[in-house]
Amino acid sequence: MRVLVLAKEGVRSEGPATPPTPEAMAEFQKYNEELVKAGVVVGAGRLYPSSQGKRLRFDGKKRTVIDGPFPESKELVGGYWLWQVRSIDEAIEWLKRSPFDGGTYEIRQVLEMDGM
Amino acid sequence: MRSVRSSRWTGCEGVLGIDRRKSAPQEPGRRETLATEAHRAIEAIWRIESARLIAGLARFVGDIGTAEELAQDALVAALEQWPTSGVPEKPGAWLMATAKHRATDLFRRRKTLERKYEELGRDVEREQRGVELDTAIDEDFGDDLLGLIFMASHPVLSKDARVALTLRVLGGLTTEEIARGFLVPVPNIAQRIVRAKRTLAEAHVRFEVPDGPDRVARLASVLEVIYLIFNEGYSATAGEDWVRPALCEEAIRLGRILAELTPTEPEVHGLVALMEIHASRLSARVGPSGEPILLLDQDRARWTGCSSDVAWPHSNAPRGSGARWVRTRCRRRSPHATLERRPRPKPTGRASWRSTTRSPSSRRPRWLN
Numbered sequence: 001m002r003v004l005v006l007a008k009e010g011v012r013s014e015g016p017a018t019p020p021t022p023e024a025m026a027e028f029q030k031y032n033e034e035l036v037k038a039g040v041v042v043g044a045g046r047l048y049p050s051s052q053g054k055r056l057r058f059d060g061k062k063r064t065v066i067d068g069p070f071p072e073s074k075e076l077v078g079g080y081w082l083w084q085v086r087s088i089d090e091a092i093e094w095l096k097r098s099p100f101d102g103g104t105y106e107i108r109q110v111l112e113m114d115g116m
Numbered sequence: 117m118r119s120v121r122s123s124r125w126t127g128c129e130g131v132l133g134i135d136r137r138k139s140a141p142q143e144p145g146r147r148e149t150l151a152t153e154a155h156r157a158i159e160a161i162w163r164i165e166s167a168r169l170i171a172g173l174a175r176f177v178g179d180i181g182t183a184e185e186l187a188q189d190a191l192v193a194a195l196e197q198w199p200t201s202g203v204p205e206k207p208g209a210w211l212m213a214t215a216k217h218r219a220t221d222l223f224r225r226r227k228t229l230e231r232k233y234e235e236l237g238r239d240v241e242r243e244q245r246g247v248e249l250d251t252a253i254d255e256d257f258g259d260d261l262l263g264l265i266f267m268a269s270h271p272v273l274s275k276d277a278r279v280a281l282t283l284r285v286l287g288g289l290t291t292e293e294i295a296r297g298f299l300v301p302v303p304n305i306a307q308r309i310v311r312a313k314r315t316l317a318e319a320h321v322r323f324e325v326p327d328g329p330d331r332v333a334r335l336a337s338v339l340e341v342i343y344l345i346f347n348e349g350y351s352a353t354a355g356e357d358w359v360r361p362a363l364c365e366e367a368i369r370l371g372r373i374l375a376e377l378t379p380t381e382p383e384v385h386g387l388v389a390l391m392e393i394h395a396s397r398l399s400a401r402v403g404p405s406g407e408p409i410l411l412l413d414q415d416r417a418r419w420t421g422c423s424s425d426v427a428w429p430h431s432n433a434p435r436g437s438g439a440r441w442v443r444t445r446c447r448r449r450s451p452h453a454t455l456e457r458r459p460r461p462k463p464t465g466r467a468s469w470r471s472t473t474r475s476p477s478s479r480r481p482r483w484l485n
Binding site: 001036037038039040084086087089090092093094112 | 156157159160161163164361365368369370371372373376377399
């Protein structure tokens, strides 16, 4: 199964208030490398701050474009991973091993095969 | 219609998976017991750790059989202890340390036994190996894993044996899961694995990453095993289901691991690309009642772009002398990307794809589904 891991980093995703230390970066890279070597990572990406994002709201025929930054600071996604794992439990176990010390990371299974 | 398909695919997905009843979402309000939670965590940890655990141990003890037994002993210890003590902070290290202790015990026992037969002898050598153990297991596991991959796919083994052993020691699957995947009785798979280990031991197959001309042949053997696993999932030779996606996923993951370990081997990248391209069509290949749908009749909206996005970087991977086997298949059997860019099929759709490939028409039917 494939899962999407959403890094809900909150305000951290809004810009480098305090840029990560080289140690923290090295630790993260080591973790990411381990995931890649285990054949888990299918795709990954970092996102620009929401100040550069746009939202489109649909209401019947009407479309409203909303400029960032967006207010729901806790829900803001800073990056994502697409993983291939055998179970949600495996995804949880991998995520637990990450070096992150803040934010919420959300695991969502990608709908496959049926219902597409 | 939808429900028929849903149940089919859910069933397929569970072919190799851990018991779905355990991994299914819990009804709200129902609390899991600590023990169940620990068991689920152990299953997930085993899936992550088993291959490198076995690989690290195999390099030290020299054979897969003993390494796997030691790893299994550690797993049993975890199953006994973790439900009450909780899952340790570094479960992989815990499993390795436990297996390491068992290995030391094993060597000590063997040494005592040997002493009884011959008072003096290779004691010094054994002592040295004892010291080696400490350093052996803590080093980078990459080469160990590669060694294990090569060993499990060793040409002295039959194809069936290689497939079973690879899924067992590298995929972390149980004998039951492998048996279910291939629709073969459990005792047959168990026998196959036991015999494979015995054959490796009897042939004195060394735990090593082959080099030079030997490497090409050995790598071909590894690729063959991965492709066999994939194909069994993609066009199942037995059973009611046409495809078993879990086997495909397993093969692709093994391929990706191998590609990471051998980044300069074009054949490996070619195989991963080939499998990803095929897999992107998985959901479009079978109709609601399980009937096969040929390529030209497939609903392209159901091809998952994701897999082919992943595939193309691999298909552009370094070129080299040995790349022909997979690359030819990759080109010949993947009209996918070319078709995607072309207009939707006309009644003469067959002619349109033919014009996209340089292959002679005699090769045509091989990838039609």
